[in-house]
Each structure stands twice: as C-alpha cells, then as structure tokens.
Amino acid sequence: MTMRPHEYMLSDTDPEAERILIELARVTPAWKKCEQIVAAIKTERELAMAGLRRRYPHADKDELRRRLAALVLGRDIAMRVYGWDPDVEGY
Numbered sequence: 001m002t003m004r005p006h007e008y009m010l011s012d013t014d015p016e017a018e019r020i021l022i023e024l025a026r027v028t029p030a031w032k033k034c035e036q037i038v039a040a041i042k043t044e045r046e047l048a049m050a051g052l053r054r055r056y057p058h059a060d061k062d063e064l065r066r067r068l069a070a071l072v073l074g075r076d077i078a079m080r081v082y083g084w085d086p087d088v089e090g091y
Contacts, residue, residue, distance in 0.1 A: 045068065045072070048068055048071055048072070049064060049068055052064050052067050052068060052071075056090075066078065066082045066084040066089075067084075067086070067089075067090070067091060069081065069082055069084070070082075070084060070086035070089075070091050071086075071091050075087060
C-alpha cells in the first residue's frame, strides 16, 4: 500500500513520528509482533477482569469468568458454553 504524503494513518501523530513507527513495524520480526499481540490481549483481559471485580465485588471466580467470557466471546457463545445470558445476568 503506497500512501501519498498527506495521508496519515494516525491523525494525531506527527508525520515524522509516524514514519518512525512504520519503519519499526517493518523491521520487527514476526515472532516479536506475535509476542506484542499476546501481551496486549493479556493486558486487555486483566483490565476487563479488574472492571468486573469492581462492578461485582461479591462475585466468585466462576461468575467473573462467565462475565468475562460474555464480554470477550459475545452473548451467543457465552450462552452455549456457560449457560450464561449476559442480557439477563449482566456483562
């Protein structure tokens, strides 16, 4: 994909900083990108679980896991796998 000089992917980023970010992405090995993605997913799940613990302080570990599954997997899968309807029980 060739971008014209005025087309920026990150509208709030200085063009030179964006150029450096793109270059870093090009030279980063695939295994390192995979590690970064896994770390980002783990962080996202930890933040979601922290939010659930805050909203449902009396929920046990299993309930929190079902609520997280509802957030991550969606209603249909949460209902099939856990028998948990987030529309009724909450997310």
